[in-house]
Amino acid sequence: MTRDEAATRLELIDVALAANGWSDSQIDREYRYRAGRVFFLGDEVHREVPQSADYVLRERANGVALAVLEAKDESHSPGAGLQQAHAYAEDLGAPLAIASNGHAYVVQSLQSGEIIQIDAPPGPTGLLDIIHGRFRAPAPNPLLAPTLSDRPLRYYQERAVHIAVDAIMAGRKRLLLNLATGTGKTVVSGNIVWKLWRTGVVRKVLFLVDRVSLLGQAYNSFSAFGDARGVVGEDKDLPLLRDVHFATYQGLYSERGGGRLFEQYPPDYFDCVVIDECHRSGYGDWKAILDHFGNAVHVGLTATPKRADTIDTYAYFGAELLDDGGHGQADYEYSLARGIEDGFLATYQVLQVSTNLDERGLHIAREVEFGAELFTPEDVEIRDVYTSEQFEREISVPDRTRVLCEHLANKIREWGTAEKTIVFCVSAAHADTVRTHMQNLLGVEEGLPRYAVRIVSEERDSATLLEEFRDPRGRQPVLATTVDLLSTGVDIPSLRNVVFMKPVSSPIVFKQILGRGTRLDPSTGKLFFRVVDYTNATRLLDAWDLPSAPDEEWVTGAQTVLVSVRNVDGEPILGARVAATLGRRHIARGITDQYGQCEISGLPVGSLTVRASASGRRPGRVRVNVPQDDEIEVVLEESGVGPGRMVISGVEVTLAAEITLNLTSDGRELSVEQYVDLAGERIRDAVQGSPATLRELWRDPSTRNRLRQSLREHSVDTELLGLVLERPDVDDADLLTYAGWREPLRTREERARRVELRSDSVLPGLSDPEQKVLRGLLDQYRVAGLNELDSAAVFRTPALRSIGGLDAIVSMLGGPTRAREILVLARNEIYRNGGVA
Incomplete structure (x- = not known):
């Protein structure tokens, strides 16, 4: 009988390693290579099966890796796992990759690329020589x-x-x-x-x-x-x-x-x-x-x-x-x-929110005409229009802050008021205002006088507040407002919500703030965090943050526009940053040359926004109609710092847009349909045949378990398919054939009933006790699925205990051999002719 992989490793490879000088302390079995990526599917959070290397051979316990060995069962060729071993060894820095079926060993040097086949695994002495050969210096290695x-x-x-x-x-x-x-x-x-x-x-x-x-x-x-x-x-x-x-x-x-x-x-x-x-x-x-x-x-x-x-x-x-x-x-x-893909970092969900003022700007004259009150400090020049970048810097808009806080409070109520949240604000005064709103909105409801706190350098006890906020066991504080004190150097593994209420233009600052939420936290069960973006800060997400650029997020075309960026005197501005956007989606970026110009290409036909910014100047933006406008000019004014901020109140502020983005391994939001399609591709790749091939594999517990494990390693799980299709009553094999070939979904009840109706071909050949046991097995299958019919343990389930339980059934059937035969018969009949006749 052919050994499976577990037996091959235990009875052949482990024995050979010991015989060739490897001690148990040098062998890292089932080395956890990847922890299993966390991903969203609709509103559900799931984690992939962790990925492990079969063996990492080391110089000592936790010492330098000398080789990675991947095992396959006896039915495979010795080198079947070599590519997998090579990938692990390359990432780990081990000099050798080894594959084996227990009878021969295929070894590849990562330095030379040479592949050889030998009868026994190499010993540690020869591999240590390779490590020693890395250095020219005579110092201890x-x-x-x-x-x-x-x-x-x-x-x-x-x-x-x-x-x-x-x-x-x-x-x-x-x-x-x-x-x-x-x-x-x-x-x-x-x-x-x-x-x-x-x-x-x-x-x-x-x-x-x-x-x-x-x-x-x-x-x-x-x-x-x-x-x-x-x-x-x-x-x-x-x-x-x-x-x-x-x-x-x-x-x-x-x-x-x-x-x-x-x-x-x-x-x-x-x-x-x-x-x-x-x-x-x-x-x-x-x-x-x-x-x-x-x-x-x-x-x-x-x-x-x-x-x-x-x-x-x-x-x-x-x-x-x-x-x-x-x-x-x-x-x-x-x-x-990469950290998200490997499952070592938390994935994240982005909630992009904008108000009417962020979308169209704050037009001072119009708002005053409609009754808004405007306070203007001395020596402050009033602009016609203020944009998001100026809110709470040049002009305070209390109504906008209130609306954002009310929106955030509603979201936190929906997610859970005990979840740790950091709100990044424009200034210490802005952080104080936001703290007050959030305390009144949530702290009073929760009965916590310090639910929301401000942690800024101006606070005398900021260090104490920070330590209390970091403690996942503490009831309060739960929400912290800050400017930049918490943007770097602070580990808060339990942090669930990172909120941008201040504009961010620096990718460095953005990534540091984003990094506050990336740690997993087993103590609170945290697998993901949310980014709540009120200022379009997430435009700075790039390939470093996303496993791959999402097709839906990057719009492309064949048009080109020449952008000139100048000051108010018409002089060119060198090094200005230029970006073309469609709504909140970035299309192209560029930096101006010595002539104040840059060409942005790959633009689609239609109406776009071109934004420009430069150090010491107010950002500017221009609406562009492509391809009619092939050359445009953006004028940037000096930023000029005044003695104080204007305040405008009585402004009508409404939420204009709210978009939720769920990141997956390919950086896209994955719908149920997309998941089923992706699962179908992976099912067909794994089965390498037809639906009938899959059902044949599914009948036998050993081949079923191998197929199930292979599919799970590629994020395909029958329980998950049943969940997203809202069909938990459907047979696992039918879920897979539906995803892979769009075959009809059949319930377990339907399959069991068809077996019972085939009385002409099934039941006449069975004795009365055997018929009774078969019907009991079908009843258990109806409830729990085919896995229940894999072992004699099924005879202890409620559906079979009514017949007498394990001992009585074995005796009734004339011994364990016949009991096993009835189990096999039940599995075969459930899938006979696809279960349709």
């Missing part, structure tokens, strides 16, 4: 040093650590690691430093952060270093007896003894400097700190992808790793999109 803790690293963390250590051992001085918020940048950097420090490659290390809250977080993450750690304080002596120093930019740049604190260190004091949130480090005064320690290895950590506003970061930290265009690039990247 840092890759073989243990990890920072007993907690295993995720595959991408392990890969990032190995890439960084490889680069440093090869003599590199500047490195950049780009990992999305919530993926463990501190864990990665801690393991890099730990491996280098333990093997003597580096001795003195500086860890730089830009927030005091991050300082303690980093210090605690490096707990394995024990007393080798020291914190650099403005009012403390330098911890020169310690090896790993933790400091903030601000603290090191503070004055000390007629100079700056960092100047108290000799320039060659540190061997390695780790820079957290490094996209902030290369600007202004703080770069002097990096220049002072310029001979050290600099490892930059960021959660921001390469774009126009991070180009200096990539030029500095990526200077020794250039792309084909000669530009600096990251040594390793792991995006938010």
Whole structure:
């Protein structure tokens, strides 16, 4: 009898590994490669089946990965799992991929690409030689040093650590690691430093952060270093007896003894400097700190992808790793999109909301004519029209704030008033107004006097409020309003709602705010979060955030428009950002050249909006009719800061639009019809035959279970199909044949009844006790489906206990062999002739 995969692994591969020198501590079985992506289907949240590698062979427990081995059952060829093993090994950084059916082993080197077949798995000694051969330096191999803790690293963390250590051992001085918020940048950097420090490659290390809250977080993450750690304080002596120093930019740049604190260190004091949130480090005064320690290895950590506003970061930290265009690039990247696909980060739902004022602008003269009251401070020049970007900056619109808060409160009531929410506001005053509204709307209802709080730097007890807000077990506060205090460096895993009530133009700021919600939280069961967007901030979503660009969200065409951006004197503006939009959907972007011009292409025919913005200037926008308008001009005025904000009240504010977007693995909102169609494709691929082929596979428990597992790995689940089709009464096989071939849906009742009606071909050949048992089996099938008929346990179910239960039925049928035969008969008859005759 052919062994299945489980038996092949247990009886053949495990035995061969042990015989060739692998101890149990070196074998990582069922290595959790992906956690299972969370996705929306309608209003339901589902999680895919986790994906695991059969074996990861390591130098030691939690040590460096030497090979990935994928097993298949005896019926497969030895190399059937090689491509899968290769993909895992590549992501993990293992030098070898191995596939086996238990009788032979197909091995591929990821370095040379060579594939060989051998009779037994390679032993650890030969694989260690490959690792040792990576380095030219005679130093102890840092890759073989243990990890920072007993907690295993995720595959991408392990890969990032190995890439960084490889680069440093090869003599590199500047490195950049780009990992999305919530993926463990501190864990990665801690393991890099730990491996280098333990093997003597580096001795003195500086860890730089830009927030005091991050300082303690980093210090605690490096707990394995024990007393080798020291914190650099403005009012403390330098911890020169310690090896790993933790400091903030601000603290090191503070004055000390007629100079700056960092100047108290000799320039060659540190061997390695780790820079957290490094996209902030290369600007202004703080770069002097990096220049002072310029001979050290600099490892930059960021959660921001390469774009126009991070180009200096990539030029500095990526200077020794250039792309084909000669530009600096990251040594390793792991995006938010990849984190969502892998199931390590929470997916998110976007709710885009706009008011009539956001859609058409606030026309002052018209509103005053209709009775609005306008307060204007001295020396403030009144505009004719104000747009979303000016609300709560130049002009306060209390009616709009009230309407947005009422809308948000209604949504929170719908979702759950205990869900943690952060509202990002324009200013401290705006945050105070929003806090007051939300407390009155929800706090009073919930009986919680501190349901809503403002957490801004002006608040004396902001640190205490923040800690209370972070606590998932605390009843209050539940909702926090802020400006930017919570945008970076704060872990709030239980956060469910991220709300934009302030416009955001910087992709860096947007991604940092978005990152507040991306952490999963097992303690509260959090698998996803919501982005409530009142200011069109989600226009900044891109491929870094979305697994792929959704077809519905990006409108394309063949038209081109030349855009000129000028100031009020007609002079060109260099570096202005230009975007063409259709409603709230972006179509094309560009940046103006020295002549103030840029060409945006791929536009559809119709009426579009072209927006332009530049530093120090008010944004501008122009309506364009394509293709009639092939050249347009946008004029940007200087922003000019006045002595105070205008206030207008008595304005009619209404909700103009509300759109919900659910992100899936391909970045699209997935309807029920789309899910069924996608499931159908995957069912046909898995079955490689007709509906009759599927039913034949479904009869036998072993082939059914293999097919079911294969489908689940591709997000196809019969229970889910029954749920979305609202047909829980339909047989599982019929759900699959409907999705795959649009065959009719048949209920379990219908199939069972047809078996009973085929009395001429079924029942006459059975004794009375056998007929009674068959009818009992059909009754249980009606209730719970075919899986119930897979084992003798079915005879203990209520439908069969009335006949006497397991022992009585086996005795009645003349023994266990006949009982098994009746079970097989029931399964076969349910699907005979497709169950239609």
